[in-house]
Amino acid sequence: MSHSHPGRGLQLRVVASLAGLVLLACGGSGSGSSSSAxxxxxxxxxxxxxxxxxxxxxxxxxxxxxxxxxxxxxxxxxxxxxxxxxxxxxxxxxxxxxxxxxxxxxxxxxxxxxxxxxxxxxxxxxxxxxxxxxxxxxPFVGFDGRDMGTKVGQEAGKELATDGWLKDSSKKVAALVVEAPTVSVIVDRTTAEREQLKKAGMTADQLITVPYSGETDSALQAAGPVLTAHPQITNWVVVGGNDEGVKGTLLALQNAGIKPDNVIGVGLGAYEACKPWAASQPSGFKSALYISxxxxxxxxxxxxxxxxxxxxxxxxxxxxxxxxxxxxxxxxxxxxxxx
Incomplete structure (x- = not known):
């Protein structure tokens, strides 16, 4: 038995490799069968x-x-x-x-x-x-920009009404709308925010646009000169395209010596807004739209x-x-x- 026929192993190997080729050909025709595993x-x-x-x-x-x-x-x-x-x-x-x-x-x-x-x-x-x-x-997966902006703007309007700023003649009120002008989803949000702030009693000339890239530092840099140009404003509302935009603008307000009590900031995201809350620090972030x-x-x-x-x-x-x-x-x- 130990003397097996020398050609037999070769034949078997040829058959095996042919079978392999046949399998490959079948699998290759509709990659479905091989990719399903x-x-x-x-x-x-x-x-x-x-x-x-x-x-x-x-x-x-x-x-x-x-x-x-x-x-x-x-x-x-x-x-x-x-x-x-x-x-x-x-x-x-x-x-x-x-x-x-x-x-x-x-x-x-x-x-x-x-x-x-x-x-x-x-x-x-x-x-x-x-x-x-x-x-x-x-195909899109995400949030409805107009709906988000509407909720943020309504919340800011509610806070405005509660604080009574617009009825108090000693207060000079304006809103900073932090916007990335080239990003349509952000413009959807900020457009809706402006609409709601007007419904809450603000006029178009009280709404000031702060253009930014979507990032905190960019909003901080852009908001600084805007604040310098409006020294008469005592109370600020801040809304924007995301939490970063509001956060950067709140930092600029802080640098300008505006106290958190004189700021209504409504974030969009809540992942930045929650940080001062978690640390029990006074903050211009009064609320935020939580998006996960x-x-x-x-x-x-x-x-x-x-x-x-x-x-x-x-x-x-x-x-x-x-x-x-x-x-x-x-x-x-x-x-x-x-x-």
């Missing part, structure tokens, strides 16, 4: 990955994707449009099955949409809406996974919930405040 790779790309909101969003995205059975990769492209486009292409090359992106610049929408379409993989726009080259909107990045991350991972695995059509819009919070209720509502 492999975990899909879901990729999230963020424009300001170091901001708390996007850190929370990445956490939600990863947790949801992992729970569903997918692998994840998260990229921070800072505020660099070119880097974002390159990162989409890198993610596709790395085998991404689906991509969620918060773009640094909405103008890159067509390039990003084209790359995903050519690669035949699903794409969702998180937070900031984008369109493809034909102008058709890319985690909710958006989870929703984005879920719609991408359902599309990749079950061929479920991507919904045109997936809208996450929002709640007004203040120093007294932010913990109950679930704002996780990281110092």
């Amino acid at each position: 492999k975990k899909p790779l879901l990729v999230a790309i963020y424009k300001s990955g170091t901001q708390q909101y996007f850190i929370d969003q990445a956490t939600g995205f990863k947790a949801q994707a992992t729970q569903l059975g997918a692998d994840t990769k998260v990229y921070d492209v800072a505020l660099d449009g070119n880097k974002a486009v390159n990162t989409v292409n890198d993610a596709i090359a790395a085998g991404a099955s689906g991509i969620g992106i918060t773009v640094p610049d909405q103008k890159i929408g067509p390039a990003v949409a084209r790359a995903a379409k050519d690669a035949k993989i699903p794409l969702v726009a998180t937070d900031d809406a984008i369109s493809d080259s034909s102008g058709a909107p890319v 990045g985690k909710d958006v991350g989870q929703a984005a991972a879920k719609v991408l996974y359902d599309n990749v695995k079950n061929n479920t059509k991507l919904p045109a819009k997936t809208i996450a919930k929002t709640t007004i919070v203040n120093k007294d209720n932010y913990k109950q509502v679930g704002v996780a405040c990281t110092q």
Whole structure:
């Protein structure tokens, strides 16, 4: 028995390798059968990955994707449009099955949409809406900007009424509306904020725009000269596109010697607004609209996974919930405040 036929092993090996080739050919025809065993790779790309909101969003995205059975990769492209486009292409090359992106610049929408379409993989726009080259909107996961701005503006109006500033002739009141003029979702928010402040009794000339990039330092730099130009104002309302915008402007007010009691700041996010509350520090942040990045991350991972695995059509819009919070209720509502 020990003297096996020398040719037999060779024959068996040839048969085995032929069988392997047949399997490869079958698997290759519709990559479905081979990829079904492999975990899909879901990729999230963020424009300001170091901001708390996007850190929370990445956490939600990863947790949801992992729970569903997918692998994840998260990229921070800072505020660099070119880097974002390159990162989409890198993610596709790395085998991404689906991509969620918060773009640094909405103008890159067509390039990003084209790359995903050519690669035949699903794409969702998180937070900031984008369109493809034909102008058709890319499926969106995030918040309704007008609704958010309306809630922030209404809250500021409520605080104004409670404090009675507009009825007190000894007070000179104005509002700083912190706006990123090139980001449509932020303009949606600030436009609605202005409408509500007017409904609360403020006039158009009491509403002063502070243009910023979306980041705290940018708002701080932009608000300083505005305050210098309006020395007669005693009481300020501050609303804006996000918590960072309000925070930077509140810092500028503090630097100008305006006391927190003479400021009504309503944040949009609550992740910055909650910090002075948690530290029991007096602050111009009187309240904030709580938006959870985690909710958006989870929703984005879920719609991408359902599309990749079950061929479920991507919904045109997936809208996450929002709640007004203040120093007294932010913990109950679930704002996780990281110092």
